[in-house]
Amino acid sequence: MNYEKDKITVALIQMSMSKNPEDNTAKAISGIEEAAKKGADVICLPELFRSTYFCQDEDSENFGLAEAIPGNTTAAMSKVAKNTNATIIAGIFEKRASGLYHNSAVVIDGSGKLIGTYRKMHIPDDPHYYEKFYFTPGDLGFKSFSTIHGKLGVMICWDQWYPEAARITALQGAQILFYPTAIGWFPEEEDSSSEMQNAWETIQRAHGIANGVFVASVNRVGTEGRIRFWGSSFISGPFGEILAKASPDKEEILIAKCDLGKIDDTRHDWPFLRDRRIDAYKGITSRFID
Numbered sequence: 001m002n003y004e005k006d007k008i009t010v011a012l013i014q015m016s017m018s019k020n021p022e023d024n025t026a027k028a029i030s031g032i033e034e035a036a037k038k039g040a041d042v043i044c045l046p047e048l049f050r051s052t053y054f055c056q057d058e059d060s061e062n063f064g065l066a067e068a069i070p071g072n073t074t075a076a077m078s079k080v081a082k083n084t085n086a087t088i089i090a091g092i093f094e095k096r097a098s099g100l101y102h103n104s105a106v107v108i109d110g111s112g113k114l115i116g117t118y119r120k121m122h123i124p125d126d127p128h129y130y131e132k133f134y135f136t137p138g139d140l141g142f143k144s145f146s147t148i149h150g151k152l153g154v155m156i157c158w159d160q161w162y163p164e165a166a167r168i169t170a171l172q173g174a175q176i177l178f179y180p181t182a183i184g185w186f187p188e189e190e191d192s193s194s195e196m197q198n199a200w201e202t203i204q205r206a207h208g209i210a211n212g213v214f215v216a217s218v219n220r221v222g223t224e225g226r227i228r229f230w231g232s233s234f235i236s237g238p239f240g241e242i243l244a245k246a247s248p249d250k251e252e253i254l255i256a257k258c259d260l261g262k263i264d265d266t267r268h269d270w271p272f273l274r275d276r277r278i279d280a281y282k283g284i285t286s287r288f289i290d
Contacts, residue, residue, distance in 0.1 A: 011040035016222030082112030
């Protein structure tokens with residue numbers, strides 16, 4: 001693979017999922033191989049890519065989908081990472097111990113090495129997003145992972161709405177914030193669907209602007225149960241500019257080249273990190289200020 005210093009080619013695998021985990025894994029690997037052939041250095045899969053979004057129901061049988069880290073999926077991802085020399089970010093339903101589960105994502109370097117794990121910090125509990133039934137909140141904190149393809153920050157879905165999460169990750173040196181995602185709307189929400197999707201995209205692009213970093217958000221497509229996932233995966237630059245955007249309903253491999261030199265350029269012109277009043281932010285750790 002041709003590797004240009006300070007330039008990273010990012011690929012997002014926007015895909016639909018079946019009820020067969022092995023089929024989903026095979027589809028993901030095929031997408032990774034195709035993306036690598038197109039020059040991708042870093043490839044990210046959607047949240048919980050090995051299954052349909054089971055959190056629509058509270059069903060104890062779904063715990064059978066969980067697996068250890070490292071485990072079979074990390075072994076499969078390590079193999080394809082080594083074969084393609086691509087860094088892979090893959091969402092996994094992690095079984096940490098009996099009765100203890102996380103919504104996690106692993107980062108596997110182009111050498112095939114498991115660099116680290118991120119555990120979703122913010123766990124939603126909304127109609128048909130019953131994640132608190134399944135997942136313990138992450139306890140590894142927010143992280144920036146150093147790989148042969150740059151410093152990568154990884155958060156998961158509901159995390160994407162929180163500026164604090166993006167800020168802490170960026171302050172650790174992350175050059176690209178990745179958000180594996182599973183988000184869509186219900187039939188009765190069709191009238192407000194565009195506003196919801198716009199808000200979802202806007203908040204993430206704003207994280208890029210506030211921190212002067214790239215953002216890569218990958219969603220799934222298709223209808224599962226009552227949710228129609230809206231796809232629209234995108235990659236944006238350090239001033240929020242859209243570099244590439246996927247369709248709302250088709251499986252596709254989204255690719256964009258991220259020139260990391262633009263991070264310095266943007267931060268020089270818009271020095272938000274310089275002008276932060278870190279002496280005045282004590283209240284941010286309070287639940288609410290009366």
